[in-house]
Amino acid sequence: MTEKKIGVGALTALVLSSMLGAGVFSLPQNMAVVSGSEALIIGWVITGVGILFLATAMLYLSRLRPDLDGGIFTYAENGFGKTIGFLSAWGYWLCAVIANVSYLVVVFSALSFFTDSQNHVVFGDGNTWQSMLGASILLWVIHALVSRGVQTAASINLLATLGKLIPLVLFIVLGIMHFNYQQFSFDFSGTQLHLPVWAQVKQTMLITLWVFIGVEGAVVVSGRAKNKNDIGKATLYAVISALIVYLLVTILSLGILPRASLAAMKNPSMGGLLAQMIGPYGYWIIVGGIILSVSGAYLSWTIMAAEIPFIAAKRGAFPKIIAKQNSADAPIGSLWMTNVSVQLCLIAIAFFHLDYSTLLTVASEMVLVPYLLVGLFLAKIAYSSRHYRPFFIGLGAALYGVWLIYASGLEHLFMSLTLYAPGLLVFLYAGWQHRHQYKLRLLDKLLIIAIIASGMVIGITRL
Template identity: 65%
Template sequence: MDKKLGLSALTALVLSSMLGAGVFSLPQNMAAVAGPAALLIGWLITGVGILLLSLAMLFLTRLQPELDGGIFAYARAGFGELMGFCSAWGYWLCAVIANVSYLVIVFSALSFFTDSPGHVVFGDGNTWQAMLGASVLLWLVHALVLRGVQTAASINLLATLGKLVPLLLFVVLAVLAFNLDRFRLDFTGVALGKPLWEQVKQTMLITLWVFIGVEGAVVVSARARHKKDVGRATLLAVLAALLVYLLVTLLSLGVVPRAELAQMRNPSMAGLMQHLIGHWGDAVIAIGLIISVCGAYLSWTIMAAEVPFLAAQQGAFPRSIARQNRHNAPAASLWLTNASVQVCLILIAVTGADYNTLLTIASEMILVPYLLVGLYLIKVVRGQQKPLLMLTGIGASLYGIWLLYASGPLHLLLSVVLYAPGVLLFLYARRGGRASNALSQLERIAIMMLMAASLPAVWQLAN
């Protein structure tokens, strides 16, 4: 039996990892910061940027088909052992913390069916009942992925189709209810009291996060049936997600006025659906949200386990993490990943801590590998007569720089707190000359600077 992933499974993996909880809150999030004109400009910039990034991945899968693991492999091949490790560590850590947030969101959405004003069961997803339920779901998905990535990816394909049903239903109903005059009301967002470009910039802070996961097929490229499907899946998923985001955002402004939409409670699509079909509307969206987040969580579990597994094969993580089970699932890496998620869930239950700052900082760490994709493409095609590929690399790099700027350089600087323990793991994995390549003098200096910078960063976070 062929255990490799085909085009449909790869496309579903990427699409599911991007279409999580954010799309259901997108109408209110966007309406609160921008008018229709700024939204159109913001989506144009994001659309061009994300397409350039996905094209860069497509070209690299064809130029460097021997590099499995995508963004980790590109960072390592292009910029050395340390940069490769930091890319893998940052990506994995972001995935772990993001998976915690997905589990919290699932049970927050379930509270729609279980809670009443005088009886709280799951609340905002941080009660002890929610944490217990999240732990059960965590280990159920763990058992599923242990049965093989192909099995998990097949179920993810069904989940992706399941999440698209309520989204497509919303789009159809919104098209029927769309009013052009309502959409054009305060087209430039004068009522917001902000210039058009400031509105555009604020939309970018939202749009840049909804595409995280675009690298899904590249991360699991070693498990692809055909390497050419990796780039195709990435491009198809990006186009599909972009279309969904555009329709959801713009059609909403033709259903209710922007000012009213900006005041809606999230997930705002539930309020819009209630406006369109009555009191059953919010239940439809709540079910859609649960399916969507569970699908995204499954995708991110696969990707989170794959990166340490591949990094361990290259000697960046301890070799023991490269162990697979009889189903060819990355068993050791999966245990490490889900044990880390479980620890986070216990800490939230015990301390009631707000991990949003940690999530923001960790999410910042995933943007650096995106920048390295564009820079690596430039490095690969430099000196060759391939202007299209060079322009794609430059465009993807500029978009990567823009993402880092728009999301806030301060959080990137604070992320050294999370890199410091990773560097210790990196040095442990390389102990006794176990790595095939020695570190350069520059990499040794970078490690010392990173460890030294973690101390003031910890102080800054504490204050």
């Protein structure tokens, strides 16, 4: 069957929808908890520069190596070997799974505004059994949609992206009208947090990264693009648009309510802010926006979560069954693996009552290494071919990746080893299936042993 290809409009919507997911509606509260106005501005400047370096690195890679479909995985594999390539694919896939789970948690947390009271909890913070049941239904509806073909899902996502922009634009327009500079500049340095500004900036990093996760969307599905040149264009268009939205949402919020009041708000905090400006119907508008947003972002992330293992399986890094496609050219093997994993996570959340913030931290941590490897790969191939402008772009993206790992803390990085370790067992099984095609180097074997051993030790000590 001839596969339909995705144009620049649908690619841009895929990237933008991946970034402008449920997180933007909780951003005012998330940022107010950890930073004052000064740290918030510095954090966005660092993130904006870093993400633009990363997006530009992907643009250059799409032109310098258009033969590498799949981006995140294939860049790491071609640059640093099969084991590093698998770790990049596994970390990114886990991030995508957790992102999908978090979207479902947020949408049912938002619906609790209409169903819950102090003495009667139905959806709670999106972590009750009722939320799990509703989220599971939505999960398998999206599964059925994506299984009909990636191009079909991408076209629907374009409409959902346009729909979600309506409440965001309304919030920004009303926020400008209600903005109070004295309110914004009060306790500008966040002294009430009892933390120096630089420590506040560090705490904003995983939040600002979280809302930009998805920047690689066009690169991930590059094999399905009509024109390879559209990949870089779509990425830059989406990044600049998202950065403008995030800056306006967070800055305007601190000019509407005091930071402490914002920090204490229930998420989605944008709903509470809009209700402050136009009355109770403001929350209804934001909940509607979240439902549209989650629908679009969930479609985007389901496509990307299924695409990476599918491409990796075709290259021998995942078991052969993950490379299976159906008659609509959908990566059905990878899709089943992804959505069964999401379902298991939903059950675990209902059982352990985990919240959105916990999911945000885990998902953000798992994508740090894949992003770092993108910058390093561009720097490597640009240096070897004497392309110095791409080299400095790659170096800038890599330095941003190192900064993120530092800002998130080494403890989180070590904890991520407990999630990488079981993935390597999958990799070893795939290697056994493809044992006639390649053999691991001694360095790869030592790396696998070190990660599995470290993951086991850290996991045991945390019990």
